[in-house]
Each structure stands twice: as structure tokens, then as C-alpha cells.
Amino acid sequence: MSIPKYQELSGKVAVVTGGGGVLCSTMALSLAEQGMKVAILDLKIENANAVAESINAKGGTAIGVEANVLQLKSLKNAQKVVSEQLGPCDILINGAGGNHPKGTTSKPHLELEDLTSNEELTTFFDLDPDGVQFVFNLNFIGTLLPTQVFAKDMVGREGCSVINVSSMNAFTPLTKIPAYSGAKAAVSNFTQWLAVHFSKVGIRVNALAPGFFLTDQNRSLLTTESGELTARGNTIIDHTPMGKFGEPEDLTGTLLWLCSKGSKFVTGVVVPIDGGFSAFSGV
Numbered sequence: 001m002s003i004p005k006y007q008e009l010s011g012k013v014a015v016v017t018g019g020g021g022v023l024c025s026t027m028a029l030s031l032a033e034q035g036m037k038v039a040i041l042d043l044k045i046e047n048a049n050a051v052a053e054s055i056n057a058k059g060g061t062a063i064g065v066e067a068n069v070l071q072l073k074s075l076k077n078a079q080k081v082v083s084e085q086l087g088p089c090d091i092l093i094n095g096a097g098g099n100h101p102k103g104t105t106s107k108p109h110l111e112l113e114d115l116t117s118n119e120e121l122t123t124f125f126d127l128d129p130d131g132v133q134f135v136f137n138l139n140f141i142g143t144l145l146p147t148q149v150f151a152k153d154m155v156g157r158e159g160c161s162v163i164n165v166s167s168m169n170a171f172t173p174l175t176k177i178p179a180y181s182g183a184k185a186a187v188s189n190f191t192q193w194l195a196v197h198f199s200k201v202g203i204r205v206n207a208l209a210p211g212f213f214l215t216d217q218n219r220s221l222l223t224t225e226s227g228e229l230t231a232r233g234n235t236i237i238d239h240t241p242m243g244k245f246g247e248p249e250d251l252t253g254t255l256l257w258l259c260s261k262g263s264k265f266v267t268g269v270v271v272p273i274d275g276g277f278s279a280f281s282g283v
Contacts, residue, residue: 006260008159010035013086014259017069017146018096020047022215023165025054026248027093027255032060034256037086041067041078041096041146061086069096069142075149088153091259094146094164097139097187102131103179124178132179139183143190155201161259162198164191164207166270171209171278188270195268204267206258211274212236213246241276 004010014031018024019040032038032055040055040062042048048064055062063085067078082089106121107114114123143164154160168174170188173181188207195205214222222233222245229237237243254271257263272278 004034006034006256006262008261009091009256009259011037012090012159013037013039013082013088014091014093015039015041015082015089015146015150016093016095017041017067017142018165019051019064019093020044021095023210023213023248023251024093024095025051027095027251028062029055029058029060030249030252030256031091031093031259032058032062036061036091038062039078039082039086039089040064041069043068043096067146069146070137072145072149075146079149079153082150083153088157089150090154090157090160092146092150092154092162093255094143094162094187096142096146097165097183098135099177099180100131100135100138102128103135103177105176105178108175127178135179136183136186139180140186140190143187147194151198151203154203158202159261160203162194162203162205163255163258164188164205166191166207166209168209168211168272168274168277170270171272191270192268199267204258204263206263206267207270208251208254208258209270209272209274209278210251211240211246211272211277213248213250236277239277239280239282240274241280244275246273246275 014036016024016028019028020042028038028040040048040051045066052062052064065078065081068074110123114121147162164187166188167184169181170184191205191207198205222230251273254273
């Protein structure tokens with residue numbers, strides 16, 4: 001492991017939900033590099049264990065824990081494992097989330113002919129309420145429940161933080177994905193609410209708002225099998241002033257700052273990490 005930059009984080013316990021994914025596994029590794037003990041929570045235990053093993057192989061301390069962020073019993077079981085093996089949680093990263101096709105329209109705009117088309121289109125009027133609810137629950141309830149379980153460990157202790165993962169969609173909704181955009185807007189709003197609610201017990205609450213990063217969930221939407229950009233991928237790059245997708249490591253600097261003493265008077269903020277996307281009007 002590299003020499004820690006934030007010495008105050010050494011020995012603290014971090015819990016990362018969705019830790020088996022591309023972005024959250026990178027965040028987990030960055031926390032471990034600071035000497036933190038990291039619990040990788042994921043619905044797929046094999047993914048959680050793989051990340052934990054890679055951290056341990058580099059000299060860090062990590063465990064994989066199976067957890068469903070939509071089930072309170074599952075989270076309480078995970079909290080017990082973390083507490084027994086690593087200690088009480090100091091930093092919670094609410095990284096679990098995602099989209100679902102049933103909360104997505106086929107086209108960015110509704111046109112008159114879509115209502116009589118013989119094509120298999122999903123218009124706004126065809127959105128599956130169960131699909132929309134799943135996306136909302138995964139992102140919002142999947143942030144609320146882990147915080148209820150793990151933030152209890154933090155009350156009245158110094159240097160504790162909750163870091164949520166919002167999105168650029170929370171600032172300006174993207175076409176085609178109303179459920180995901182609405183859910184991430186709820187995460188941003190909840191971040192501010194919770195920051196105020198926890199302000200008297202020593203817990204800071206902030207959020208990262210990633211721009212566009214290639215992950216397993218969106219790769220097929222943004223790139224072709226040959227690696228070329230799709231039409232949607234090109235639109236995103238054209239609206240990102242830095243002209244590229246983010247790399248997972250681009251999140252870690254802001255993450256560590258929000259966990260450290262350097263941000264001890266910062267709470268209730270949602271930080272864009274987007275290559276300028278949120279600053280660009282399109283013209």
C-alpha cells in the first residue's frame with residue numbers, strides 16, 4: 001500500500017455499499033491506502049470478496065460482506081459482522097445504486113407517430129410503475145437504510161462522515177431515464193436534509209455527483225462492441241468540456257477530502273466530478 005496522505009484516517013473503519021462495482025471498488029481501495037479498515041458490502045458476495053482480497057493482497061485490511069441495501073435485516077446482519085471483525089463504522093459510503101430498463105423510455109423525445117407506431121417502443125405512457133419504483137428504491141431507500149443502520153455507530157464520535165453518491169442527473173435530468181434522474185435528485189436532497197439533521201451529533205453528510213464514467217451498467221449504451229462511441233456517447237462527450245469520460249480514480253481525491261479533517265467545516269454539499277458537464281450550457 002502507498003504511504004497515507006491523510007494520517008487521521010488510518011485505523012478508521014469504512015463501509016462501502018455497492019463495493020463490488022467499478023467505481024466503488026476503486027473508492028474502497030483508496031480508503032484502504034490511507035490505512036483504513038474497509039468493509040466491502042455487495043449483493044454479490046463473490047464480488048465483495050474479490051475486492052477485499054485485492055486490498056488485502058496489497059497489504060491493506062478489508063473484508064467482503066454480503067448485504068442487500070433494501071433489506072433492513074440483511075444490513076443489520078452486515079453491521080454485526082463489520083463491528084465484530086473491524087470495529088464500529090466511522091465512514092459510510094452509500095455507493096449502491098443503478099438504473100433499470102423498465103424505468104427508461106426508448107427515445108429521448110415523444111413524437112406524435114410514436115403513439116401509433118408498430119415498433120416496440122417504451123414511451124412515457126408505457127413506463128412500468130414497478131420498474132420506476134425499483135430504481136427509486138435502489139437509489140434512495142438503498143441510501144436511507146444503510147445510513148439508519150451504520151450511522152448509529154457514529155453518533156457522538158469525532159471524524160465520522162456519510163458520503164452519498166448522487167449524479168449529474170440530479171442537477172439536470174438526462175433524457176430517457178426519468179426514474180434514475182428522479183431518484184438521484186432525491187439522494188441529493190436527502191444529503192442536505194441529513195446534514196442538517198446530524199449536525200449536532202458530529203456526523204457530516206456530503207455527496208459525490210459523478211459525471212460520465214464507463215461502467216458495466218452503461219458501457220453498452222455509450223460504446224459499441226468495437227469500442228466506438230454510440231450516438232448517445234458522442235452527445236455526452238460533446239457536452240463535456242474536458243472531452244472525455246471520467247476514470248474511477250478521478251473520484252478518489254474528492255472522496256478522501258470529504259472524509260478528512262480538511263473538510264471538517266463542510267457538510268450538506270453535493271460535489272460535481274464531471275469534467276465541466278454541469279457548467280456547460282451546450283452552446
